[in-house]
Amino acid sequence: MTAAEADALHKQLADARLQVEIYKLVVDRYRKFIEDSESKSIAELRQLVRPLDSTITELKIAIQDQFHPYLYQDHYLKAVEAGMDMIFSWKPVQMPISFWVSFQDMARLKAADDIDRAIVLCSLFRALGSDNAMVLIGKNKSAWVQFSFADKEYVVDIAHKAMNAFSGKEDSHKQFMLTILYSFNDRDYADFSEG
Numbered sequence: 001m002t003a004a005e006a007d008a009l010h011k012q013l014a015d016a017r018l019q020v021e022i023y024k025l026v027v028d029r030y031r032k033f034i035e036d037s038e039s040k041s042i043a044e045l046r047q048l049v050r051p052l053d054s055t056i057t058e059l060k061i062a063i064q065d066q067f068h069p070y071l072y073q074d075h076y077l078k079a080v081e082a083g084m085d086m087i088f089s090w091k092p093v094q095m096p097i098s099f100w101v102s103f104q105d106m107a108r109l110k111a112a113d114d115i116d117r118a119i120v121l122c123s124l125f126r127a128l129g130s131d132n133a134m135v136l137i138g139k140n141k142s143a144w145v146q147f148s149f150a151d152k153e154y155v156v157d158i159a160h161k162a163m164n165a166f167s168g169k170e171d172s173h174k175q176f177m178l179t180i181l182y183s184f185n186d187r188d189y190a191d192f193s194e195g
Contacts, residue, residue, distance in 0.1 A: 027096060035098045048100065048119050049135065049186040051126035055103035059086060060127040072129040076149055080156075080163070083124045087117050088161045114158040118143035121156060122185055137182040146183070 001009075027034070040048070050056060063082045064070035070079070091111040095101075103120060106112040112120065118135045122145045125133035133147040136155075145156040153166040153173055166173035181193040 024096075031097050039098065040100070043189055045135075045182070046184040046186055046189045049123050049126065049184065050103070051123050051186060053103050053123060055107050056120070056123045056127050059083065059107070059124055062086075063124075063128065076129060079128045080125060080147075080154070083121060083128070084156060084161070084163065087112075087121055087124070090117065092117070114143045115141060118145050118156075118158050121145045121158075126185060132185075134183045134185045134188075136180045138179045139181065142179075144180075 063079050063086070066082060067075045067079070089110070090106065091109075093111045093113055095113050101109075101112060101116055103123070106116060106120060115135075115137065118137075122133045122135045125145065125147055130147045130149070133145060136144040136146055138144070143158045145158070147154050151167070154163055155166070155173075155176065156163045181191070183190045183192070
């Protein structure tokens with residue numbers, strides 16, 4: 001790299017840093033307005049799970065194309081793993097404010113926070129045929145996705161990018177469920193924070 005190229009690159013970097021600082025000022029100035037307009041009750045959160053969304057449909061088709069034909073009973077768990085690989089390849093980000101990103105924007109940026117990734121995965125699992133996939137929200141806004149399949153309970157840990165299977169009603173699963181504050185999907189929600 002020549003000195004002129006290095007200088008031009010440093011100038012571009014300085015300009016980009018200045019632009020980021022300006023964006024931070026705008027976000028900080030309008031933080032309360034944005035967060036108030038983005039605030040959702042747990043009942044409203046279920047509207048964010050959208051298995052028929054066009055971006056979710058595209059992801060579903062990309063996964064189902066790996067199986068000819070896709071049969072829920074035969075391929076669902078492998079499809080779940082493919083979906084996890086896809087979504088967990090996205091960069092995890094911390095949003096500076098409470099702000100819901102669309103599925104289309106998450107897929108374009110290949111980035112999302114844990115709750116958004118849980119909502120995407122739940123929507124995808126529902127699109128792949130699960131009637132019972134649910135987003136679980138725990139203390140400190142930790143997020144998981146749970147579903148039942150073939151007499152087992154599966155819990156996808158978003159932060160750790162892992163899936164655990166539980167047979168029947170194992171004590172470890174019962175203990176885990178005691179840490180959940182809310183669960184929801186596009187059809188149902190439950191608030192466990194009071195109990």
